[in-house]
Amino acid sequence: MAELTRDKAFFAFRADIEPAVRVAQGEEVRLTTHDCFSGQLKTTADTLATLDWSITNPATGPVYIDGTKPGDILRVNLLEVKAHGPSVMVAVPNVGALGDYITKEETVILEHRDGQVVFKDKVVVDQKPMLGVIGVAPADGSVPNSTPGPHGGNMDCTLITTGARLYLTVGVEGAFFGCGDMHAVMGDGEVVICGAETPGEVRVRFQTVDVPGLPTPFVENEDIVAVIASAETSDEAYKQALGMMHGFLTDVAGMPVNDAALLMSIVGNLKFCQVVDPLITVRFEFPKRVLADYGFSLPE
Ligand code: CA
Ligand code: ZN
DSSP states (O other): OEEEOTTSEESEEOSSSOOSEEEOTTOEEEEEEOOTTTTOOOSTTOOGGGOOGGGSSOEEEEEEETTOOTTOEEEEEEEEEEEOSOEEEEEOTTOSTTGGGOOSOEEEEEEEETTEEEETTTEEEEOOOEEEEEEOOOSSSOEETTOEETTEEEOOOTTOBTTOEEEEEOOSTTOOEEEEEEESSOOTBOTTSOOOBOOEEEEEEEEEEOOTTOOSSEEEOSSEEEEEEEESSHHHHHHHHHHHHHHIIIIISOOOHHHHHHHHHHHOEEEEEESSSSSEEEEEEEEHHHHHHTTOOOOO
16 A cells, blocks of 8 residues: 655646655555645634745645556545544635624634534534545646646535545646545535645545546545536536536436436536635536436446
């Protein structure tokens, strides 16, 4: 098993940096990750005013994956996403989707206890650890880790958790994969600007798969498949997600055009991932059992 520690971090998805580790397809890789502040907020007295912004949103990596080339579809099998804790959150005036209502900055530390996080000794919430930032280098140039896009990045999608499989299109030879920004728990929308931001560890396995035309980023778990789309406005993002899912159902899964549209309208779900990053991210979810009714399944 390959190991990679959180001190091997990068801040933009790009291919012109040295890979931190080289792995084979099918090999299990264990990574540890920083929280999105690189651990800078340790107590309630630490605020964004003293933050070194140049080391926010670190992703552990890059991981060079042997035998991957531009245009390949890379499946990232999330064997385990585990939060180490404690988690930190911030509420900041004029920041995030609720910034208009916040008049006083506050940093909150949430202790982790038996698979739960504790909010101000008052509210106990079950953990559902997920990765906010996960992606590969784009074909050209670089994308800061704060920004989501076709390469993945800061999608803040709650489906990206233990047991999920994420599909990304490889932009460059070796893929240059990285992940971080773990949340012990987060609600869809991430409205205040953060989830329960935590350091953690991830076990993953990579495999290129042959699914011609698969729209990416694409994610599946035991019950559903989903496409993820990011754009400057939520209108643009949802239209993009609808087009991606309808295209998948018809061109890849072979469903008739109207069947796909009608079924998207009764058993599909359009959801927000996050509304607080440089772009808005939404997803469209569709049940796998309906794909099975049409004789389609993703490769094992
Ligand atoms: Ca994030
Ligand atoms: Zn985060």
